[in-house]
Amino acid sequence: xxxxxxxxxxxxxxxxxxxxxxxxxxxxxxxxxxxxxxxxxxxxxxxxxxxxxxxxxxxxxxxxxxxxxxxxxxxxxxxxxxxxxxxxxxxxxxxxxxxxxxxxxxxxxxxxxxxxxxxxxxxxxxxxxxxxxxxx
Numbered sequence: 786x787x788x789x790x791x792x793x794x795x796x797x798x799x800x801x802x803x804x805x806x807x808x809x810x811x812x813x814x815x816x817x818x819x820x821x822x823x824x825x826x827x828x829x830x831x832x833x834x835x836x837x838x839x840x841x842x843x844x845x846x847x848x849x850x851x852x853x854x855x856x857x858x859x860x861x862x863x864x865x866x867x868x869x870x871x872x873x874x875x876x877x878x879x880x881x882x883x884x885x886x887x888x889x890x891x892x893x894x895x896x897x898x899x900x901x902x903x904x905x906x907x908x909x910x911x912x913x914x915x916x917x918x919x920x921x
Contacts, residue, residue: 795829810849811826812824819886820896826887827885846885850868850885
């Protein structure tokens with residue numbers, strides 16, 4: 786197991802406010818919440834990004850994220866849930882251990898969605914083709 790902050794939480798070396806756990810997954814409150822009830826869902830096993838998670842383990846994490854989302858929404862009276870994940874530092878990943886953010890949402894809570902851009906003529910087709918060719 787790595788020595789990242791989340792691995793230390795899994796090992797019980799650092800305190801956390803756990804809200805859900807099973808043999809493969811742990812979910813705990815974010816110490817810097819966007820909104821109250823903001824929860825992080827992680828695999829107990831260390832994997833830096835979602836892309837590094839084995840498919841079977843990713844399925845376990847996603848199922849747990851679904852359970853946590855419903856519980857967080859019910860517990861906080863939220864009108865919705867945003868689920869976020871950032872892979873790699875350039876995308877905003879701060880802790881190098883794959884984790885999903887479950888963020889209870891309330892009307893006018895101030896959290897904004899990302900800005901939306903546009904493709905120029907023919908660009909959408911070009912990018913779709915590049916992505917299709919990149920599957921391994």
